[in-house]
Amino acid sequence: MDEPTNLNLYRRLRRRTALILFTTGKTDAISRFVDLVLIALISLNILAVVLESIKDLQALAGPYFYAFEVFSVTVFSIEYIARVWSVVDNPWNPTHTHPIKGRIKYMITWMALIDLIAIAPFYLSFFATDDLRVLRALRLLRIFKLTRYSSAMTLLFQVFREEARTIGAALFVSMLLMFVASTLAFVVEHPVQPKVFSSIPASMYWATVTMTTVGYGDMVPLTPWGKMLGAFIGIIGLGMVALPAGILASGFSSALHRRRAILEEHVEGVMEDGIITIEEKDELNQLVQQLNLSEFDTRAIMHAVRVRQAEEAMETCPHCGKRIHEPDDADTDNPETGA
Known part of the structure; x- marks a missing residue:
């Protein structure tokens, strides 16, 4: 009895880790807190790399810079390992479900490589005995970790691929x-x-x-x-x-338009009966997360769909289901007598 219980606990912990790290629309308090902590840590790392290049400041606060670097690399390493471990339970990317191939496939993705490059200079410094300025400068690449938390940057990379x-x-x-x-x-x-x-x-x-x-x-x-x-x-x-630049701007606008059109079509189907169930709401929220659209876009689309459906309801006869402003066939044949 203990082994299945421990296995279920292990899977629940892994699934919970995936939800915290890979969720794009942050509705969970813990997930939002983890994101805010990582964003703040990345930003402070970039600031530390810049300030460390000042010789006087480096001589004065060198041990503190190093201690902060060790702490940051520890956190980033734990994050990287946790992502590789829990990616098989990522509900927004079912292509990584295989325990071995899925993890390898994730490790060669763009964002996973950025996470690896962010911590690699620290570990490589133990084997490099020459000038370490290049490895220190590579720490600036940690700024690319912020792209994971920006829907605009994600959309921009998609446009780059589409317009390549x-x-x-x-x-x-x-x-x-x-x-x-x-x-x-x-x-x-x-x-x-x-x-x-x-x-x-x-x-x-x-x-x-x-x-x-x-x-x-x-x-x-x-x-x-x-x-x-x-x-x-x-x-x-x-x-x-x-x-x-013009090609990117046009592609960016087209991508946003397509995403909003997809969401609008889905909202119309959900609101067709006038009632949004809990399952439909969860499905809608998941689609919004996948499309990386903002809450403002979602509300604007839902409002536009409501207004359009209300206008269509006012123009439709509740008895025959025909549009009120459309004449019948008999009226078209004889508009004076209606016969």
Whole structure:
């Protein structure tokens, strides 16, 4: 009797851990508290890495920085192990239910790799005897852990995946333009400025600065053809560099529209009979969590559906079920007599 009881307790604990760590819509007090603690700890870690780069402050509070680093890595390590352990019970991602393959599949996901990279520099420092500044700088990657708690960042990554081909095509054209511009700049400017435009790779720096309209001024064309080329590249490059931003903005808007349309369609089905049961409410909340929509969006959609259904009810005859403003077939045939 004790073994099944312990097994059930083990599974309940694992399932509870999954609900705390993987729930996106935080309705549970413990889950919200854990998220707030992790967000605060990540933010303090980023601040500590920045302040630790100040030599005077590092010399004064070095032991305190190290103690805080040990504490943070301990918490992040426990979090990482808990996520890998409980991911098989994640109700919002059934693809990780296998005890071995599911956990391996989760460990190579984007967010799991970020969690691993966040703690890896600390453990690698025990084996590295050279300059540790690179490992310390890698701790700044912990800022990406905050993306887990931002629905906007999650949506942005989804847009990146959906628009990857379009953005890749735009970047390819920009790279091609930069290559042509740097080659032409080398041809027309190298005879006049052999030290400045010494090679095509060196000219690529000038082409990039010109295309992005930064214009540092450390490399300036002197020939008439070089100046014309710079003006042309500056005008064309402005549009090419802005193109990926426009693609992302359009994809972001389309993704939000699709998510709201999915939720609106589901709300219409739930509210068709005018009553929302507890099961339907739970299903609706789960869909909102999966779509990463805000409470404001949900309320606005539900209000719009209520208004639309009320208007449709007022325009429908309660006896025959036809729309009141639609004439009958007989009225259409003889509008004067109605016969």
